[in-house]
Amino acid sequence: MSNNTDELETTESTPYIGWQKAIARYFKFADYRTNFKTEILAGITTFMTMGYILVVNPIILSNAIFLRQQGDLFSQLAVATAIASAVGTLCMALFANYPFGLAPGMGTNAFFAFSVVLGLKIDWRLALSCVFIQGLIFIALTFTDIRRLLINCIPNTLKHATAAGIGLFIAYIGLSGDPAKGGAGIIVANEVTKTAFGSLREPATLMAIAGLFITSAFVVRRVKGALLLGILATALIAWIFGVATPPQGIFAVPQIPQDLFGQAIIGLSYLNANNFVDWLAVLFVFLFVDIFDAIGTLTGVGMRAGYIGADGQLPRANQALMADAIATTVGPLFGTSSVTAYVESVAGVVEGGRTGFTALVVAGLFAVSLFFIPIFQSIPAFATTPTLVIVGAMMLAQAKEIFWEDLAEAIPAFLTVFTIPLTYSIAEGLAIGFISYPLVKSFQGKAHEVPLGTWFVAAIFVARYIFMTLRFD
Numbered sequence: 001m002s003n004n005t006d007e008l009e010t011t012e013s014t015p016y017i018g019w020q021k022a023i024a025r026y027f028k029f030a031d032y033r034t035n036f037k038t039e040i041l042a043g044i045t046t047f048m049t050m051g052y053i054l055v056v057n058p059i060i061l062s063n064a065i066f067l068r069q070q071g072d073l074f075s076q077l078a079v080a081t082a083i084a085s086a087v088g089t090l091c092m093a094l095f096a097n098y099p100f101g102l103a104p105g106m107g108t109n110a111f112f113a114f115s116v117v118l119g120l121k122i123d124w125r126l127a128l129s130c131v132f133i134q135g136l137i138f139i140a141l142t143f144t145d146i147r148r149l150l151i152n153c154i155p156n157t158l159k160h161a162t163a164a165g166i167g168l169f170i171a172y173i174g175l176s177g178d179p180a181k182g183g184a185g186i187i188v189a190n191e192v193t194k195t196a197f198g199s200l201r202e203p204a205t206l207m208a209i210a211g212l213f214i215t216s217a218f219v220v221r222r223v224k225g226a227l228l229l230g231i232l233a234t235a236l237i238a239w240i241f242g243v244a245t246p247p248q249g250i251f252a253v254p255q256i257p258q259d260l261f262g263q264a265i266i267g268l269s270y271l272n273a274n275n276f277v278d279w280l281a282v283l284f285v286f287l288f289v290d291i292f293d294a295i296g297t298l299t300g301v302g303m304r305a306g307y308i309g310a311d312g313q314l315p316r317a318n319q320a321l322m323a324d325a326i327a328t329t330v331g332p333l334f335g336t337s338s339v340t341a342y343v344e345s346v347a348g349v350v351e352g353g354r355t356g357f358t359a360l361v362v363a364g365l366f367a368v369s370l371f372f373i374p375i376f377q378s379i380p381a382f383a384t385t386p387t388l389v390i391v392g393a394m395m396l397a398q399a400k401e402i403f404w405e406d407l408a409e410a411i412p413a414f415l416t417v418f419t420i421p422l423t424y425s426i427a428e429g430l431a432i433g434f435i436s437y438p439l440v441k442s443f444q445g446k447a448h449e450v451p452l453g454t455w456f457v458a459a460i461f462v463a464r465y466i467f468m469t470l471r472f473d
């Protein structure tokens with residue numbers, strides 16, 4: 001959508017009075033035909049599907065961020081994750097009025113810990129400084145409008161493909177969780193075939209499958225809050241059968257992340273002639289992945305939410321990207337890797353969440369979770385598998401918008417859909433789509449139909465692959 005429609009005018013009056021009316025107007029409930037109940041339910045659902053990050057992010061980052069031994073900053077990392085997610089999601093709610101939850105990305109936290117700190121042996125403080133500076137560049141780029149132009153030069157076929165690919169990705173996240181860490185283990189690693197079906201001897205796997213059928217029943221019978229109920233029902237049967245531990249307490253005083261706070265700035269003093277090139281290379285990778293992950297997620301989830309009109313453009317794209325950029329900059333200040341808009345937000349969208357109020361609820365729950373970590377820790381990751389799979393199925397419906405009869409449209413779309421889940425990266429899927437689209441179109445003799453911007457982005461992606469291949473193993 002163009003700039004003049006960036007701000008929707010409120011066209012209908014709300015049924016609320018007093019402060020409720022003020023909130024409903026701020027978030028434009030009437031324009032989105034939504035209400036408090038729907039938005040709150042959607043917010044809780046999105047939070048429930050994202051909540052695993054409060055445990056998983058500290059586990060991954062603990063491999064790299066520690067003082068004396070691995071794990072000694074775990075609690076501080078959990079608090080840092082909650083604060084960064086709350087702040088990032090709040091920015092999305094207030095600046096962009098979108099129902100997206102933000103948290104440290106699962107692709108970049110692993111890259112941070114295993115490739116940058118452990119692989120390249122860059123001190124974790126310096127690595128945090130890299131994410132911080134990258135966030136500042138991200139903010140600057142948003143001011144220049146470059147990112148909105150980038151969104152707008154994605155061919156329609158790739159927009160649909162990204163949404164469909166995200167559907168597979170989100171289902172894959174849910175199905176492939178490691179049972180040793182509370183995951184469902186329905187898809188597991190296999191040395192011969194790479195992936196395989198898990199084991200029904202695994203209680204978590206059985207619970208996840210049972211939960212999938214229960215949640216499917218809620219969904220097809222159109223029970224309100226079906227996805228959230230599915231998460232709670234799966235957790236409940238897991239507690240009853242002793243597969244997961246019920247909440248051991250309710251309240252826990254959070255540990256201030258004092259050893260992490262501000263280290264991203266102190267880390268800059270570790271920069272020297274020996275590590276500068278690696279630091280710059282890492283910065284470039286973070287920036288690239290972050291921008292294209294954000295663009296892919298906003299477009300894909302935005303498509304499911306119905307924000308993207310016939311003109312193929314996302315309203316308030318710059319505000320949404322700015323919120324993402326601010327979150328990325330704030331995250332490392334508290335001690336975590338890049339914070340990004342989460343694909344899991346689509347769970348809340350499916351529950352009807354349409355405005356920033358959904359995100360406000362998510363942010364509030366991240367803030368509250370700081371004090372109620374025992375409750376949130378007691379929801380096993382496999383309890384969210386049914387939601388992630390069902391939401392994946394809903395998102396895959398976008399694939400029907402792809403013009404499959406024309407192979408010049410279909411091949412790049414298929415490559416994108418396929419690559420996103422299997423590389424565990426939205427940015428990678430978009431890259432393959434962007435490179436193949438102008439090429440296949442040209443082979444068809446229709447190079448002139450490809451916008452200049454698309455050629456330009458494709459060239460950047462090619463340059464990035466050359467760079468990555470030369471620089472990283």
Ligand SMILES: Nc1nc2[nH]cnc2c(=O)[nH]1
Nearest residue numbers: 105106107297341342343
């Ligand atoms: N968009 C997005 N969603 C996620 N959900 C979990 N990890 C990620 C990530 O890295 N990017």
